[in-house]
Amino acid sequence: MSAPNKPVDMDWQISCHDIKSRNQYLFETGEMTDCEFMVGREPKNQKLISAHKMILAMASPVFHAMFYGSLPEKSIIHVTDLDYATFHALLKYIYTDVIAIDSVDEAIELVRAAKKYMFSFVVDKCITAIQAKLTPKTVLRVYEFATLFDETQLKERSLELLRKETLKVIQDDSFKNAEIKTVMMVVQQDKLNINSELELFKAINKYVTESPELNGHQINNTGETDAEQQSVSISIRNIIRHIRFLTMSPQTFAEGPMKTKLLTKRESLAMLANIASSNTDIPMPKGFSTKKTARKIQAPVLHSPVQVESNAFLPEVLPRNPYCSNNFGPDFCYGNMHPYPYYISHRFPY
Incomplete structure (x- = not known):
């Protein structure tokens, strides 16, 4: 006005x-x-x-x-x-x-x-x-907002979507605009919907290269004298330490993370030895994840009631469950109180 x-x-x-x-x-x-x-x-x-x-x-x-x-x-x-x-x-x-x-x-x-x-x-x-x-494109921005203003329910909704649509989130162009502490939150999640840890590593590598927040800073494994550069490198290193390299195959690690600048040569060789053999005498680099379980969210297994193809296999008489009080008919009230409605024959003991 x-x-x-x-x-x-x-x-x-x-x-x-x-x-x-x-x-x-x-x-x-x-x-x-x-x-x-x-x-x-x-x-x-x-x-x-x-x-x-x-x-x-x-x-x-x-x-x-x-x-x-x-x-x-x-x-x-x-x-x-x-x-x-x-x-x-x-x-x-x-x-x-x-x-x-x-x-x-x-x-x-x-x-x-x-x-x-x-x-x-x-x-x-x-x-x-x-x-x-709320979408994979906006979820990290919303998470940061919800955290800042203590909007608990919105924060939980954001985390749920992140875990469900992880691959879309980390591959979206908006990922590079996330704050460093938000990226740290992502790699700290125990369960993420990704096919392999390599996908998460690639997203972190791209973030280090393109993030405006890093302002052109690159990780320097030789030690920095500039305080700001050193702080940025420490943050990036802490993120990388949460990557589960031990879930990768030797070939995947050698053709991916080992070729980047995010790991030193000594760290790469030590990790490769641990990936190739669980009995190696070479320890994992200090501070790096030793977890060998994938983050992939497993789809729930749906159990169906036992079914038989023909009534010929059904016993003539089944004892009625005395605790059954439903009104769905006798077929739902026999057997050993299984949580699913079912038919049981002598050929299919439960």
Whole structure:
């Protein structure tokens, strides 16, 4: 509302028959504003937004204290922790009751604004929208958000999807944008839906190469003098130590991890010896995973009731179970109280 979006009608009140339409008119035109916000994280992206003190104060205790507290704001208010689009979306809700969300990122940013200005209803609606838009592409971003704002249920939903759709998550281009601590969380999971540990290793190797968070840093196994570079390398090394190299075959390891720069030559040779033989005298490199079980989530085995092909094999009389009280007929009440309904013959002892 930094500038009127449409011409001001001198008799606009006549066509607005309720408070919602009046507020919407004020929101769209910027008519009669009495406060201003300079909004944006970066100075070059900051824009001026005008609003109405009374309308904002009626909607939020934070705005009420800002304008009508003991030390009311009288000059332009600078908002440097939100972007213009997010703050504008929050004002739109205040004036019109409309919550406009088109993406997970927009919902997350709106939650930040809503928590800052104490709009719990907006927070709840945004969380619902985020859950509805949870996909392998957005799951790590949502996990980081849920962790930061202590949204336990949303965090658990994110972890469930990560474990179920692991391969899609780690192969998506969005994986490179994850925080280092989030990648650490992934490799620490005991169960992941991957076909082999090599797929996880490849994703980590690609992350090290392309992640904006690493800012071009590469792991240096010779020791670093720069504190920031050393910190990054330590984080990457800690992630690699959780890879279950012992689940790989010698050929897979030699043609994959052994050819990368993520392991030293000595570490690679020691691991290869341990992969090739469980009786080797060469110990695994210190700190690296010694787990030999795959992370692959096994599909549940469904057990079916015992069936027979012909009634000819059924005994003439089966003792009725005295504890059976169902109304499904006698065929469900005989035998040794097995949890499934079944028929038992002398040829198929249970």
